[in-house]
Amino acid sequence: MAKTHTSIVIFGASGDLTWRKLIPALYNNFKKGRLIECANVIGFARRSYTDESFRERLREGVEKFSPESFDVETWNEFSKMLHYFRGNLDHADDFAKLHNFLHELEISNANRLYYLATAPSFYASVAGFLGAAGMSKEDEDAGTWRRIIIEKPFGHDLASAQALNHAVHAAFEERQIYRIDHYLGKETSQNILFFRYANTIFEPIWNRRYVNNVQISVAESVDVGKRAGYYDKSGVLRDMFQNHLFQLLALVAMEAPASFDADAVRNEKAKVFQSIRPVDLNDTVRAQYEGYLQEEGVAPDSQTPTYAALKLFINNWRWQGVPFYLRSGKALKHKSSEIVIEFQRPPHLMFDLPKGRDITPNVLSICIQPDEGIQLRFEAKVPDSDQDMRSVNMDFEYEDFFDGASIPEAYERLLLEALDGDASLFTRSDEIEASWKIIDPIINGWTERSQPELATHKKGEWGPEESVELLARDGHQWRFGCAEHRLK
């Protein structure tokens, strides 16, 4: 719950993120009674909005992106909190002016949450300007805080991430910095730790003795669309793996923290990244969907992968020798994010199965989206057969169990946590740097050694054949739990 007078300042307030995600998230929190004491939301951008025209534009965003919760009365109340400040991110003066503007708006001492929703090239300079204007300094006597939320991407390689950390640390202490990875704000990602550590039956088998392999798939059906200019310089490893897939990996693979405290949780996640063995290029697949080169903004000879699959290993007692297969891509058959834990086969099979039939290993699927839930697949005897068996499912679907409780957008939770000062759903500097240390050599290897070759796949498929082969080499296959019905 946000406490006494807080100003939320959004830099880059005329951009897409603000009207598509941030304001709808704040509006929904307001509607749920969670922002009552939060006094002001100030948009900072260069365009010449007035408060009125700014509010009008944001209202369209809420109506469009959160239609089910929009109502005029709540909006009218909420919109009183919204203000616009016209300023230039390059002008130090404008930060000093913003400082005064905020002082006038804030009735008494206020907390401040700065949100960097700008192009990444501004992150370091805006943090610097805030520091120089004295706007990052907390007032211990008044007990007010200053925090900064930084959007992704956090750097484009290790060196740039380190440089950015360095620049931001010059103005803010680590405890004031909240690096966003919206995957951590997803309800189903948050549930991973509850599933593992609020139950006793899973953790004893959550290790190399019982787990045969782990698969993390984040498939998107959309192509790069209008974002080709950014995407072509980035590619799928930077856009999806270094952050989202690696965060899911950490949640699945980490040891139990002693408490739910942000640093206790992040210490354990950081250890996972530090224990990942350097990835062998032979264990990687990179591909482009057909038609990518024709997208507007893509270089005609671009080698940027829109799809990748990796096999990696975690060098510790729990996971030694267990392959983790990760894949993600655009323009695939369906949108589906899922974590699959495939367990070992029984050590001895006493059943006399009909000829040609084999058993399927137990598979636990954690469905991140869109079919939010968890599914456990196990073998059962086919009724009225001698010894035949079939795989059946035990299903938990959010819809069924949490009556009427719709799953909130990730940004709703993340903004609340930042206002609350709980950074457990945000990435710490060491996590970011350790994850770039794994990604950089793969990208460099692909560029320098041109290995493996860039594969292609048709739009609307599940990826290239090479990705199937990556697992087939080990006698494995990509499994779909919750997304299985989408295969048909």
Ligand code: BG6
């Ligand atoms: C973003 C990436 O971080 O995540 C996008 O930049 C991607 O390319 C998006 O489409 C996926 O997020 P979600 O929540 O739709 O799975």
